[in-house]
Amino acid sequence: MGRLAGKIALVTGGASVPGLGSATATRFAEEGAKVWITDRDAAGAEQRAAEIRAAGGQARALGHDVTSEAEWDAVFAAIEAEDGRLDVIVNNAGIAVLRLIGEMTTADWKLQNSVNLDSVFYGTKRAVQLMRKTGTKGSIINISSTAGLVGVPACSAYAAAKGGLRLFSKTVAIETAREGIRVNSVHPGMILTNIQGVAQEDNAANYDAVLNAVPMGFMGEPDDIANVNLFLASDESKYITGAELVVDGGMTAV
Structure with a gap:
């Protein structure tokens, strides 16, 4: 207990269960952080925050479309007004639409890049600005x-x-x-989340081919990623920046 005691953390895409964001928010709170959970599903984010509070942790929730810069500004304004700083951000919100190139539409392409990449730019930029303003040696986890x-x-x-x-x-x-601001990326393989469930239903043949490529032969769990995020958020990883941590059951070792 207490590996993140006193830290203020923001986790995007935290409403879904099972999900990487909700699992990460829970682990952070268990280790003493106050966690801001954001999601386009505002009710779901508030439910996750309420569960954390019921377990004795500190959590706040906000509705948040990560593709909107205006909503990013509102999220950071709320955090700064209430807590004065941010120590950790986990840019977790994401979407996957599995389509072979001949079937990929322009809308599919733009949506995935907007949610999965543009939003990380928006969140990272604002986190760096606030950390610089407050002199915080923070951790950015993408x-x-x-x-x-x-x-x-x-x-x-x-x-x-x-x-x-x-x-x-x-x-x-x-x-x-x-400036002591650390930025790292985490690379999950096949993890049992809602997004994987949707992908499996929509693209069963493609999904099975990917799963069969995992040397360990099974999917990981959200806590496998949450625990890596906890390490990167904590001072235990104070000399790690610009790294890519792979959590994939050996998938990229082949």
Whole structure:
């Protein structure tokens, strides 16, 4: 207990259960952080926050469309007004639409890049600005994917966004390193979340092909990612920036 005692953290896309954001918010609160949970599903975000408070933790919730810069401004204004600073941000909100390139529409492409990449720019930029303003040596954690490291069938738009997120994170890490602001990316493989469930239902043949490529032969759980995020959020990772942490059951080792 207490690995994040006194820290203020923001986790986007935290409403879904099972989900990486909700699992991360719960772990952060268990370790002493006050967690701001945001999601387009405002009611779901508030339910997660209420569960954390019921368990004795500190949590606040806000409705938040991560593709809207105005809503990002509102989220940061609320955090600064109430807590005065931000120590950790987890840019977790994401969407996956599995389509082979011949079936990919322009709308599919734009939506995935807007949610998965543009939003990370919006959140990272505002986090850096607030951390600089308050002199906070903070941690920025951007959730990428193994699809941001290697080619995965039917993931061209998703991979473009997640691969861009990877190098975006490394570049900002270099820009902010001397200020003690750390920026890292986390690359989950096949994790049992709601987004995976939807992908499986919509694209069963493609989904099975990806699952069969996992050397361990099964999907990970949201806590497998939440625990990596906890490490990166804590002072235990104070000398780690510009890194990519892969959590994929050996998928990219092949």
